[in-house]
Amino acid sequence: MSPFTAGHGRAGRVPRTLVSIGIAATLVAGIAACSSGGAVAQSSSITVAVSSAPLSLDPAKNSNTADSQLVMDLAYEPLINLASDGTLTPGLATSWKYTDSTLTTFQLKLRSGVKFSDGSKLTAQTVVDSIQHEKTANGPVAIYVNEIKDAKAIDAHTVQLDLVRSNPTIGLTLTQRFLIGSIVGPKGVANPDSLGTSTDGAGQYMLDPKQTVSNDHYTFVPNPYYYDKSAIHFKKFVVRVIANPQTALSALKSGQISYAGGAFSTATQAKGDGLVVNATASSWYSVFLFDRDGALAPALKDQRVRQALNYAIDRKSIVKALFGEYGTPGDEASIKGYEKDGFDPSYNDHYNYDPAKAKQLLAAAGYPDGFTLTIGATAVFGDGVELAQAVASDWAKVGVTAKIQTYSTVGDLVGPWLGKQLSGTTGEYDAQPMYIFIGQGLAKDAGTFNPFQTEDPKLTSLINAAYAETDQSKLPAAWNAIQRQVVDLGWFVPVGSGDSLYYSVKKLKGVALSPTAFVPDPTRFHF
Amino acid sequence: MLRALLRRLLLSIPLLFVVSILTFVLTGLTPGDPAHTILGTNATPAAIAAINKTLGLDKPIWVQYWHWLTGLVHGDLGKSIFSSEPVTTILANSLPITLTLIIGAVIVSVLVGIPIGVASAQRSKSSGQLIDAFSLVGYAIPPFFLGLLLTLLFADTLGWLPPSGWVDPGEDFGGWLLSIVLPVLTLAIPGAAIVARQTRQGMLEVLSRDFIRSLRARGLSGRSIVYRHALRNSLGNVVTLLGLYVVGMLLGTTLVETVFAMQGLGSIAVVATNQHDLPVLEGAALYFTIVVIVAFAIVDVTRAALNPKLRTR
Numbered sequence: 001m002s003p004f005t006a007g008h009g010r011a012g013r014v015p016r017t018l019v020s021i022g023i024a025a026t027l028v029a030g031i032a033a034c035s036s037g038g039a040v041a042q043s044s045s046i047t048v049a050v051s052s053a054p055l056s057l058d059p060a061k062n063s064n065t066a067d068s069q070l071v072m073d074l075a076y077e078p079l080i081n082l083a084s085d086g087t088l089t090p091g092l093a094t095s096w097k098y099t100d101s102t103l104t105t106f107q108l109k110l111r112s113g114v115k116f117s118d119g120s121k122l123t124a125q126t127v128v129d130s131i132q133h134e135k136t137a138n139g140p141v142a143i144y145v146n147e148i149k150d151a152k153a154i155d156a157h158t159v160q161l162d163l164v165r166s167n168p169t170i171g172l173t174l175t176q177r178f179l180i181g182s183i184v185g186p187k188g189v190a191n192p193d194s195l196g197t198s199t200d201g202a203g204q205y206m207l208d209p210k211q212t213v214s215n216d217h218y219t220f221v222p223n224p225y226y227y228d229k230s231a232i233h234f235k236k237f238v239v240r241v242i243a244n245p246q247t248a249l250s251a252l253k254s255g256q257i258s259y260a261g262g263a264f265s266t267a268t269q270a271k272g273d274g275l276v277v278n279a280t281a282s283s284w285y286s287v288f289l290f291d292r293d294g295a296l297a298p299a300l301k302d303q304r305v306r307q308a309l310n311y312a313i314d315r316k317s318i319v320k321a322l323f324g325e326y327g328t329p330g331d332e333a334s335i336k337g338y339e340k341d342g343f344d345p346s347y348n349d350h351y352n353y354d355p356a357k358a359k360q361l362l363a364a365a366g367y368p369d370g371f372t373l374t375i376g377a378t379a380v381f382g383d384g385v386e387l388a389q390a391v392a393s394d395w396a397k398v399g400v401t402a403k404i405q406t407y408s409t410v411g412d413l414v415g416p417w418l419g420k421q422l423s424g425t426t427g428e429y430d431a432q433p434m435y436i437f438i439g440q441g442l443a444k445d446a447g448t449f450n451p452f453q454t455e456d457p458k459l460t461s462l463i464n465a466a467y468a469e470t471d472q473s474k475l476p477a478a479w480n481a482i483q484r485q486v487v488d489l490g491w492f493v494p495v496g497s498g499d500s501l502y503y504s505v506k507k508l509k510g511v512a513l514s515p516t517a518f519v520p521d522p523t524r525f526h527f
Numbered sequence: 528m529l530r531a532l533l534r535r536l537l538l539s540i541p542l543l544f545v546v547s548i549l550t551f552v553l554t555g556l557t558p559g560d561p562a563h564t565i566l567g568t569n570a571t572p573a574a575i576a577a578i579n580k581t582l583g584l585d586k587p588i589w590v591q592y593w594h595w596l597t598g599l600v601h602g603d604l605g606k607s608i609f610s611s612e613p614v615t616t617i618l619a620n621s622l623p624i625t626l627t628l629i630i631g632a633v634i635v636s637v638l639v640g641i642p643i644g645v646a647s648a649q650r651s652k653s654s655g656q657l658i659d660a661f662s663l664v665g666y667a668i669p670p671f672f673l674g675l676l677l678t679l680l681f682a683d684t685l686g687w688l689p690p691s692g693w694v695d696p697g698e699d700f701g702g703w704l705l706s707i708v709l710p711v712l713t714l715a716i717p718g719a720a721i722v723a724r725q726t727r728q729g730m731l732e733v734l735s736r737d738f739i740r741s742l743r744a745r746g747l748s749g750r751s752i753v754y755r756h757a758l759r760n761s762l763g764n765v766v767t768l769l770g771l772y773v774v775g776m777l778l779g780t781t782l783v784e785t786v787f788a789m790q791g792l793g794s795i796a797v798v799a800t801n802q803h804d805l806p807v808l809e810g811a812a813l814y815f816t817i818v819v820i821v822a823f824a825i826v827d828v829t830r831a832a833l834n835p836k837l838r839t840r
Contacts, residue, residue: 240692243785246678251692415558448568
């Protein structure tokens, strides 16, 4: 009988409602008691979360974002392992060296007795085939693998890489951070489509397709052929996709997951909730000015104008507002921790906040009343929209108007960006050794971060000098000289460095990171 | 009735066709493409061209559509551009999640909303105002916000329910029940408010009719009048409203699935839209349309069951 039936007295209704609530609560409690759904993961298994699903399970078609890297690390052991302190340690290769003084030939000695999860043996030829697969896949990491002109099997366990030019960073490029050292087994190379729903690596784990639902969760089980079974800490490693940071935080608190990527907006809350906030400086956040020849906004052709844009922003306030305690103001196209690879501490804070000087420079360049430029931004690329608004607010004080075009995704932003429709964009750039940054953002043919193919004679000369330098001890000075010229040119308007953040429960150990290895290696996790 | 249903189902075929064309055209008109999504900030014009060629995206859109349509005729919805997984497999994983949330929300809305509506129709004016207020709040509160509030209370603070994720009922039935409580409640609270308000209004209208007075005069019990006659006559509009609510809920599930990290149809469609994964997006659009068609067919059948006059049309 319904408690709401006409004619029933109030006295009879209230207790029944309470009884109903009681029954419902008992049912929920009972179900909770017999369910494993909300329980903390057992030591034999672990569940972690990423904010987005990997683009593919094929390293050649994946991007080297933190989320993708975590999934790839489980199944694909790299040729060279990037330890949490940033040093290079053995992976599938036990040793490596340049075999010539020009740093254009690199040899790796492979570990013997290694098998892929499909049971095939690791040989020099499988490495060569995997690198060839990466070259033909045209994936996001193609820009790194294209540094390799040719890969040869010298003998069964020796691989030689011929490089397109003198490259002092090829060892780092072959680590898990850049994915091209994540070698795919022969069956995967022969049938790349199979790598959409399965893995074929020589890593600790392999995907269990039966326990996996794409875009929702990926279940990994130990690779039965892994060469060091004692290093495998879990019988089951589940990676869930939780896009909403608040939901990820709730899942961590409830014990559903043990680890997740963090965000500046939730870091304080995570700390307050008793979670471990693992942080390291990893990226520099900036307005990337592309229109350096003034094709869209003629004012930008003048170096004084670009310098004025740098003087006009209050980095300390912006960094504090956007990143809180997890940011450091700076104006170099690099971050602390890369002192040997292009970060020059003596030149940092070159552009101290000085709106008066900014106005002087604008006036001297013929723009006393400022000018207008259009920049692109997306919230999912370095908190780009907030960053753009903060910078635009400071620029407005010196008469410069920034029209902000916002986009939903990085992919949507990159179209007009490469199509030369934007004078610049906001975003973050994972700090790289200067050699790699030159290839992406400074050289005339750099591509993505130099879409207008701007060239500065002095910068080109410094780059060529660094390329020609074969004495590795002299390279840091060469990289620093390039950095100083980049700062002087004002091609970028950096605001500073921001940390990579990862949350973990207290009992999870092995979550370690540094500015070079800013994505924790999940194969080191243990309870 | 059967003929009308068959006619509606036949009319849905051109509707599906139009939806598929619109999805293709609108996706083609929106900025971005899969190549830019894949390459991100590592994109170069040469790499973009190479990917477009590999995926067949360099061909005119009508050629791509024809290719997709011929596949559809053979029951093949294509493969995801990113995971290479068959679209039918992806949707087969996500459809049960969305249907569970919708059906669960409809059941809870009816079980809660109708008794409240019936009771309030027989009580004072103030209870009606309370129902109106409940309805307004229930309808106005965004599902995203409501979901976060419920999570904060029942998962974060009380720890009674899991805050996220879908559990396969075949593997853990109890876990499955717990996992759907919060998302279903999130969708059902506005639904119950709407159903309660509509039921109350319908009941008040029916209870004021002459035939009710005649029934009272014949000595029928109040209970029989309310449930056998008044409620039955006032439910037609409630059912129609529920049909419309289910359609509205399809959008609601997209947000709720995001809050509770469930890969239902809505989440799949959002990811596919962001990635420009056209085969998956086409499949999701078709499934959404079919859900709408089925929902309205169920509305027709239910209304006919409640009202004998409709069965002869």
